[in-house]
Amino acid sequence: MTLFDLPDAATLYTALLTRDASYEGRAWVGVTSTGVFCRLTCPARKPKPENCRWFDSLGACLEAGFRPCKRCQPLKAATQAEPVIEELLAALSARPDHRWCEADLSAMGYERGTVRRAFKRHFGMSFLELARLDRLRRGFEVIGDGGTVLEAGLEAGFSSASAFRARVGQILGLAPADFSPEALLKIDWIDTPLGPMIAVADARALHLLEFMDRKALPTELKKLTQAAKGLLGFGRTAIHDQTASELARYFDGERAEFTVPLVYHGSGFTCRVWDALRQIPVGETRSYGQLAQEIGQPTATRAVARANGANQIAILIPCHRVIGADGSLTGYGGGLWRKQRLIEIEAGYASVPPLPHPEGPPARHSTTTAASER
Structure with a gap:
């Protein structure tokens, strides 16, 4: 629209x-x-x-x-053309405990419709939705640090622990009580210019990276929980830090290569498709048919499309670089507006030689999870 x-x-x-x-x-x-x-x-x-x-x-x-x-x-980043975005993001950072509402925007002299359109255009969500997600992130941090659900709910600005539980369940498909204090796979939050992302990692590799509003996220987390025998919880590892650092450099236009170790959760064919996605040069795109040709199965276009859509490590496995044969953007789990923005960002890298750096380790393929590796 x-x-x-x-x-x-x-x-x-x-x-x-x-x-x-x-x-x-x-x-x-x-x-x-x-x-x-x-x-x-x-x-x-x-x-x-x-x-x-x-x-x-x-x-x-x-x-x-x-x-x-x-x-x-x-x-060039379109947000620079709309000062209202930078101003309100600064205000959000300055007042982290404030429960933002439309009246606040009016009191600050902003026209609510203008603000809504600007944030929808660049983030796919309104400023108020972004502010609510920021509060929820702080609740996650409390749980990750060993706090109770009640403490997390209060930190996140919810009126009760039950309201916080309901919101977490809505987004992640799991209630806070379902998460293990002795987690092998840890969930944490990574902020990006395209919205918050959920990252799941163990001490050695990244297992999932998705935008928080992706509809498939609850299903993906449930599968990881089952495969990890319930050992999924909140917390942060060195892999989370590395992922956040490399994403920041990517969005800042410094480097488009990633060295974070990955674990694939998919069939052999699906993993081959994901490997092929990682071989598409930055600034280039492929059609599903071209990708099928590149993996040596030219008649498997539909299967390639399904494998592309099943990717649960966004950006690092660049499924956004696959477009329709007619040049259309086609579907993207994180939203077409994000796919468009990622392609725009990478167009800026296309004319710049990549910086030399050691190659990252190959992905570990798994149809279970690292739970069996303990």
Whole structure:
């Protein structure tokens, strides 16, 4: 669904000529004579009206085959064009115990609809939803440090322990009582510019990395719990720290290579597909058919698509680099808006030679979990 309905072509062309900044982050122009797409504020020479195509998202520009302009850099983090995002994220950080509501936004002088659209555009959720998830994260930290469910609920700003239990169960598919204090696999939270992620790791490797609002997350966690014989709990390991550090460098544009050791939970065929995903160069994409060719099973396109969708280590196993044969973004468990943003981020890496670094260890393949390795 489009959050901003584009006006007619004449209005947009006038905005292009005048470099109207009000269209930043809301409209882009593709120039058919050059094959590039630009912000409407681009300082480059203006194209003729008949050579302009108008788009309401960066993903639509990329899908249409246009490449980003080198002058206005339309793939640069769009949040820089909307100060309200940085301002409210700073306010959230400054008041971690505050229970945010719409009245707070009005009192700070923000128009609630504008804030909602800006955060939906860049995070796929409203500011208030983001604030509630931040509170929940702090509750997880209390449990990970050995605190009680009641203490965690209070820290997270819930009125009762039962309300906190219900919210945790809704998101993770497991109640806090289901988690073991002697956990082998530990759950922790990693913040990213695309929203919070849940990471599950043992002392040696990462088993799961998913955006917290992924619908399949509860099912995936239940499977890990069963395979680990219930030894799943809150806590943080050195693997969590390494994952968070490498993700931060990735989003900061410093390095797109990951060395975190991984454990696969899938069939032999599925693991082959995941290995092939990790071989796709940064800044490139493949279709499901091309990926099937690369693993030597050209007739297994549908099976490749299923294996791609079963990936439970987002970003590090880059299933977002697989698109439809027609160039469409196709499905993504973390949401198409995130897939679009990840492709945009990696487009910035494409022209930069990768930094030399030691190769990470190959993934361990497992159809159970590391529970059997204790």
